[in-house]
Amino acid sequence: MNVEQIIEQCISEGKFIYSIFTTPRKKSENPYKKITARAIEIKEEKVIQLEKYTETKVFHENLKYENAGEIIFELIKNEYRNINLFTEDSDYQLIVSKKGSIKMIEKEPSKQLLLMEHNKKKQYIINEGEPCSFLVELGVMNQEGLVYAKKYDKFKQINKFLEIVDDSLRDSKLSDNFMIIDFGCGKAYLTFALYHYFYNVRNMKVRIIGLDLKEDVIEFCNETSKKLGYKNLEFKIGDIKDFVYKSKVDMIVTLHACDNATDAALLKAINWNTDIILSVPCCQHEFYNKIENENLEPMLKHGLIKERMSSLVTDSLRSLFLETKGYKVQLLEFISMEHTPKNILIKAIKTNKETSKAKHQYEEFKKFWNLENLFIERGDINR
Ligand SMILES: C[S@@+](CC[C@H](N)C(=O)[O-])C[C@H]1O[C@@H](n2cnc3c(N)ncnc32)[C@H](O)[C@@H]1O
Structure with a gap:
């Protein structure tokens, strides 16, 4: 699978956990030296929260979970050169060359439990993570x-x-x-x-x-x-x-x-x-x-x-x-x-x-x- 397919799949299966984007491709045009993306729950709604870091401030933006894949892939394709992507299935390190080709290193997942811990998940009668x-x-x-x-x-x-x-x-x-x-x-x-x-x-x-x-x-x-x-x-x-x-x-x-x-x-x-x-x-x-x-x-x-x-x-x-x-x-x-x-x-x-x-x-x-x-x-x- 290529990077776009991996992102599409992990979003559609609800397996995206966290991602960090560093080394902007066009430093002079991009005010954010780093962006993180994290799956969280706000008012019972699953969203992906972006934290965008300038030199002095952090800005927050919440993306509808289902729509986030395209935006995440856009950040990889056109905006940043070093990306760490953590999903329920694997960790990925992505290195994007100046010409835009992507080198991908896949590792065993290290953040399986992070989503639950960080989200203070609501206890439902049927809980996510318990096959029903x-x-x-x-x-x-x-x-x-x-x-x-x-x-x-x-x-x-x-x-x-x-x-x-x-x-x-x-x-x-x-x-x-x-x-x-x-x-x-x-x-x-x-x-x-x-x-x-x-x-x-x-x-x-x-x-x-x-x-x-x-x-x-x-x-x-x-x-x-x-x-x-x-x-x-x-x-x-x-x-x-x-x-x-x-x-x-x-x-x-x-x-x-x-x-x-x-x-x-x-x-x-x-x-x-x-x-x-x-x-x-x-x-x-x-x-x-x-x-x-x-x-x-x-x-x-x-x-x-x-x-x-x-x-x-x-x-x-x-x-x-x-x-x-x-x-x-x-x-x-x-x-x-x-x-x-x-x-x-x-x-x-x-x-x-x-x-x-x-x-x-x-x-x-x-x-x-x-x-x-x-x-x-x-x-x-x-x-
Ligand atoms: C909008 S669906 C809702 C289905 C399900 N209760 C749910 O909430 O997912 C409405 C259902 O009611 C059924 N229905 C409508 N009028 C009915 C009637 N007079 N007798 C039996 N079923 C009826 C329709 O065939 C349809 O499957």
Whole structure:
């Protein structure tokens, strides 16, 4: 492999640790006599931090981890003549001639543990560096447990979700028959994560069903589950509103199930008296066409604002609706806003809460927005 390929690979596999660039090629044009590049984590985001040294000062610049490869290679190709590059796989010494050819000396890696020590890594439920079979199978991490740079956001999302699950179960009575349904499971990263969490972290033999409309996706999930040897995990093809289950369901999960599919899932859970609901809604169209309020016309006349407002009103109303059914509801930020605006997680826990205040608020709120004949009330679902 040449230097460019080595850099590309170590960034894409999340194996870049540290690099030092010295001896500038054009001293008169380059104010920085030395630059270092270090992989660190800032606010749970993996970045590469450059420290640029002039004679008297140090300047810092943070690069998006996935985009850093090109900039690092540019520093090698055009800016500096002595470079030390440390990756999880090897140490490299690079010497660039005046004409630009690169001599490379490769050595055994000396800084394998440096990344973890320097980053004060957050302790997740699934930690980087600990191979986790379903994440390896789904291409999130390699056999050594290193998370691929492209999949780092997914890795964090999975952990964040498991933290919320862990927290939601705090007051629950758990037994091996605990039944979970993931509605609109898609490729099922989170369904497999749930399985891993219960079986491998909590040592509980729960039962899980993942449901989705897409035949090919369900086939893929069942094959993956078989490969992993996951028992009591089943994937089924079907529409949420038509799904019938006759025994107790303890927890339902819906993550980005489109439009009214979320409402159908909430209704199922309410009808089943499900104890725990974790739902991140997705696109919402129903209210967009119905929502009206004369005083808020200056806002609602803008399509973009109307769309965001409709989503917020929808989720507020869904939460209130769950409260009218005796659930204690909390809205949590699921993933950071910069990744997706669809990041509100509705956490609803069944209690014996008094519901009259919620019922009154629900009716008043609907009147305020001129909303009626809502899907969640009509409940056009099979029971
Ligand atoms: C955006 S994906 C999310 C997948 C997964 N939950 C995740 O968070 O990665 C939404 C999934 O919901 C499924 N879906 C949408 N409407 C559905 C319905 N009415 N019944 C079952 N699945 C549905 C889609 O087929 C799709 O796979």
